[in-house]
Amino acid sequence: MSDADLKENLSEEEAAAEAEAAQETESLDEENRLKPEFVRSVKEALDDEDSDRVYDLVEPLHPADIADLFELVDADERLTLARSIRDLMGVEVIAELNDWVRELLVEALPAEVVAEIAEQLDTDDAVAMLEDLDEEDQQAVLAEMEPEDRAAIESALSYPEESAGRLMSREFVAVPETMTVGDLIDFLREHRELPTEFWEVFCVDALHHPVGTCALSWILRCPRNIPLYDVMKRDQTLIPVGMDQEEVALRFQKYALISAAVTDDSGRLIGQITVDDIVHIIQEEAGEDTLLLSGAGDGDINEPILLTVRARLTWLVVNLATAILASSVVGLFQGAIAKFALLAVLMPIVSGMGGNAGTQTLAVVVRAIATNQLTDSNTWRMILREFRIALANGAALGTLIGLGTGLLFGNPHLGAVIATAMVVNNLVAGLAGILVPVTLTRFKVDPAVSSAVFVTTATDVMGFFSFLGLAVLTGLA
Amino acid sequence: MSDADLKENLSEEEAAAEAEAAQETESLDEENRLKPEFVRSVKEALDDEDSDRVYDLVEPLHPADIADLFELVDADERLTLARSIRDLMGVEVIAELNDWVRELLVEALPAEVVAEIAEQLDTDDAVAMLEDLDEEDQQAVLAEMEPEDRAAIESALSYPEESAGRLMSREFVAVPETMTVGDLIDFLREHRELPTEFWEVFCVDALHHPVGTCALSWILRCPRNIPLYDVMKRDQTLIPVGMDQEEVALRFQKYALISAAVTDDSGRLIGQITVDDIVHIIQEEAGEDTLLLSGAGDGDINEPILLTVRARLTWLVVNLATAILASSVVGLFQGAIAKFALLAVLMPIVSGMGGNAGTQTLAVVVRAIATNQLTDSNTWRMILREFRIALANGAALGTLIGLGTGLLFGNPHLGAVIATAMVVNNLVAGLAGILVPVTLTRFKVDPAVSSAVFVTTATDVMGFFSFLGLAVLTGLA
Numbered sequence A, B: 001m002s003d004a005d006l007k008e009n010l011s012e013e014e015a016a017a018e019a020e021a022a023q024e025t026e027s028l029d030e031e032n033r034l035k036p037e038f039v040r041s042v043k044e045a046l047d048d049e050d051s052d053r054v055y056d057l058v059e060p061l062h063p064a065d066i067a068d069l070f071e072l073v074d075a076d077e078r079l080t081l082a083r084s085i086r087d088l089m090g091v092e093v094i095a096e097l098n099d100w101v102r103e104l105l106v107e108a109l110p111a112e113v114v115a116e117i118a119e120q121l122d123t124d125d126a127v128a129m130l131e132d133l134d135e136e137d138q139q140a141v142l143a144e145m146e147p148e149d150r151a152a153i154e155s156a157l158s159y160p161e162e163s164a165g166r167l168m169s170r171e172f173v174a175v176p177e178t179m180t181v182g183d184l185i186d187f188l189r190e191h192r193e194l195p196t197e198f199w200e201v202f203c204v205d206a207l208h209h210p211v212g213t214c215a216l217s218w219i220l221r222c223p224r225n226i227p228l229y230d231v232m233k234r235d236q237t238l239i240p241v242g243m244d245q246e247e248v249a250l251r252f253q254k255y256a257l258i259s260a261a262v263t264d265d266s267g268r269l270i271g272q273i274t275v276d277d278i279v280h281i282i283q284e285e286a287g288e289d290t291l292l293l294s295g296a297g298d299g300d301i302n303e304p305i306l307l308t309v310r311a312r313l314t315w316l317v318v319n320l321a322t323a324i325l326a327s328s329v330v331g332l333f334q335g336a337i338a339k340f341a342l343l344a345v346l347m348p349i350v351s352g353m354g355g356n357a358g359t360q361t362l363a364v365v366v367r368a369i370a371t372n373q374l375t376d377s378n379t380w381r382m383i384l385r386e387f388r389i390a391l392a393n394g395a396a397l398g399t400l401i402g403l404g405t406g407l408l409f410g411n412p413h414l415g416a417v418i419a420t421a422m423v424v425n426n427l428v429a430g431l432a433g434i435l436v437p438v439t440l441t442r443f444k445v446d447p448a449v450s451s452a453v454f455v456t457t458a459t460d461v462m463g464f465f466s467f468l469g470l471a472v473l474t475g476l477a
Helices: A003-027 A036-047 A051-058 A063-072 A075-084 A091-096 A099-108 A111-120 A123-130 A135-144 A147-157 A181-190 A216-221 A245-254 A275-294 A305-331 A334-339 A342-370 A379-408 A412-442 A447-473 B003-027 B036-047 B051-058 B063-072 B075-084 B091-096 B099-108 B111-120 B123-130 B135-144 B147-157 B181-190 B216-221 B245-254 B275-294 B305-331 B334-339 B342-370 B379-408 B412-442 B447-473
Strands: A174-176 A200-204 A210-215 A259-263 A269-274 B174-176 B200-204 B210-215 B259-263 B269-274
Touching: A036 A051, A036 A063, A036 A075, A051 A075, A063 A075, A063 A091, A063 A099, A075 A099, A091 A111, A091 A123, A099 A123, A111 A123, A111 A135, A111 A147, A123 A135, A123 A147, A135 A147, A181 A216, A181 B216, A200 A216, A200 A269, A210 A216, A210 A259, A216 B181, A216 B216, A245 A259, A245 A275, A245 B275, A269 A275, A275 A342, A275 A447, A275 B245, A275 B275, A275 B342, A305 A334, A305 A342, A305 A447, A305 B342, A305 B379, A334 A342, A334 A447, A334 B334, A334 B342, A342 A379, A342 A412, A342 A447, A342 B275, A342 B305, A342 B334, A342 B342, A342 B447, A379 A412, A379 B305, A412 A447, A447 B342, B036 B051, B036 B063, B036 B075, B051 B075, B063 B075, B063 B091, B063 B099, B075 B099, B091 B111, B091 B123, B099 B123, B111 B123, B111 B135, B111 B147, B123 B135, B123 B147, B135 B147, B181 B216, B200 B216, B200 B269, B210 B216, B210 B259, B245 B259, B245 B275, B269 B275, B275 B342, B275 B447, B305 B334, B305 B342, B305 B447, B334 B342, B334 B447, B342 B379, B342 B412, B342 B447, B379 B412, B412 B447
Parallel strands: A174 A200, B174 B200
Antiparallel strands: A200 A210, A259 A269, B200 B210, B259 B269
16 A cells, blocks of 8 residues: 555545544444444335435444444345445445345345455455355356456365365465565565555565564564564464364464464465454354354354254254153153152153253363363363262252252152252263263264253253152152 | 564574474374373373473473463362473463463462562453452562552552453553654664554554554555654544453454554543453353353363352252242142143153253344344344244144154144144243343343243243143143
8 A cells, every 4th residue: 555545545534433423422322332223213214215314324334333234124124225325335344244144235236246346355255255155156256257366266265164265365475584674664665565454474485485473563673674584483373274263263362363374285375364354253163152052053143034943943853852752761650650740740850950950061061172171181080070060069959859859748758769869860961961072072073063962861861760760669659 | 672682582482493393293183282192291290290301391382382281280280380390481371371270370379479470471461360369469469569560450450350451451552643654663663661562553642542543564564754644544443441341352353453542531542452362352251151051150170169069059059949930830730640641741842842942042142142233223123033933943843743742642632732832832932032131131131141040941831831731721631
């Protein structure tokens, strides 16, 4: 960016900032979300087909807020909104759009317009925009693009989904380590085609292998005559292009990275990943476990409802099978229940409490696995830890419910049975809560996806079996 | 940092990097975690009280891996480990330690040693180290510190826990907007006391109010004679010092920030927050919902076991109360169950499936609230959406279980009853799954903490009541 460009950019930004400051009180609430009244006035203007008013309302917003606005209006208003604010739909807005909203908008646009937008986006954002399109639509868009941009996107799409190759940007600054600080600054001032924002400069050898990284603050603080090999940090974290994005996010966290070099199979520098693209992934991956454990699938509230129903129903049907399995255990004891119906009244307490305890352990273990806190080195210690916790909780809850039941129904035998069943089922819950996810991880299955079914099956089945079985065995019914 | 300092630093780093490269294959697995064999050899050396061997093993590790190592050895080995590698326990290791591990180590050290470490840490890391100490220990450490450092930490501790004031670093670069790029570069080269790593320079007016932010890449690309007011971005995101860390994390994500200026009540620049401190928070806050929803409390596997038992047991006792409430509903129908024990066999299916469906909705809604996707603007639309999903899932599951039951037991009446109850309970689940967290949010209660109790109570009670009630009402038993 030349200084003339910069000036032009900035005077625009200045005007925008002023307008925004004036509007800010009107459009954003104290938690920085768009106010309902503001959203309502946009919706009213959309209803009235008053594009000018829509434009005036939206124009002062930050691109991230425009992207949010699309989520807050109804699905059938989104295309009209996009049409009304066409020239505000810059790359920042497109890049910030929710995946489902973007897909809706992109599918409604002709291929050449999508191609035009994709060419303005950074490669990683363009890939995010195109990767969910049908093969056919994708090809149509790619065909409309400049060969160079198309090549970059096709190369990104050739890497697996959710890999570093899809995330990386192909725009970065790489220079020989023998360059001096002064020469680097001159180089940066002269080359307009370089990316406008970057945080580190990568030093490479003759084969384009990264040999060190210079934070810009170090460069700014060194005299011009110092060579980069005296400034750069040699101990760098390199990201292989095929690495899964969750793993990339963990490296960024572990080593507090701002940007990192991406290398191909032969170790050549081919891209960079910056932390602003990673924060979304950290957030998604960490939040995903909540959704996966509950079987809510993708869980995005903008997902088309039929996909949501399908995802959730699949999980519910699997759970129905396990519920039937558990109820067939109850079926074994029908005779006892007919004789002594109080057993049916109390049995859900044992199974339900086991379910709760199992869910606690499962949540802790799944998080610990996801954050690399639980590894083969400490698995046994954690199993022992969960066993002790389960024993303590089981003893406490068993005593409580045992005494309560014994006293309330004047039946110490019943109290002893439910107390024992409670201890047993808490142990089952604690052990299943850790053994199931640990075992699934060994078999390279994401423990967040399928652990819950196994754990609740175990606690339901064992809850009913231990309580009803003990009751029959001890001659209670 | 002068270039001499830099050189010295770098030759050390160089040596470390080489040693690390040699060891890397030995100590880290393919997912960048410490290998079990490596951890085992450290533990063996600790057992043998062979400090030198421990030191040699640990020395090549990255500080973040040393911090991980402390989590992977047993709690009673941690102090010995710290003693064996005393001069490797640099600020990077201390800053990366798990909170519980750090507390254990810090409590074992004399106040003057803790003070010495705290003085070397950035303010935010020093605060993290001291904030969990007892009031008395904290005062003892502060008393040992240099007045300037003590003042910075005391001021940070005066802000609420988990606020921007605790997170921010007091080291940043602030200059007048009238300075030119050349003068700024000279200023940075001359002033050694400035922070060594920073990503943006803040421009301030005479009252020290921030007026703009310059990314270092823009500064490097502009000619020396350009004044900063032509380079800086005026439209900046300022963080009020009292803002909650979750809110800070959302701003960083929303506006893709690398660093941000923190201002006091009168709008003066008093600190900066950088994204590397935020990624941990994003991860924690997003992952926390999984733990909170399950009632697992803090959920850290290094938490002392008694605290863990207390946290989980509290939640389980609350759930015990709701389980008893649900079972008392079953108690109303004891007579019917005694006559027709099959009702007891089938009733857990209805309540359990409702619980599963409710948990799905709850997970989605809690995530959407946490990420500001669900606001007052779209609450009604989302309630309607969940209602429709619940109706679809209820109809599908009801048909499935109704037909199955009717055929298996040759009792269409029973099939109709369980099918209807299933639809009813799915609707209860869907509505409770969204109304409970939305209502709690209105009352400023974190929906992740307490929603699950209400939702599962609703699905248990209504599951039993609808199924058994319909059975009795329609004369089935």
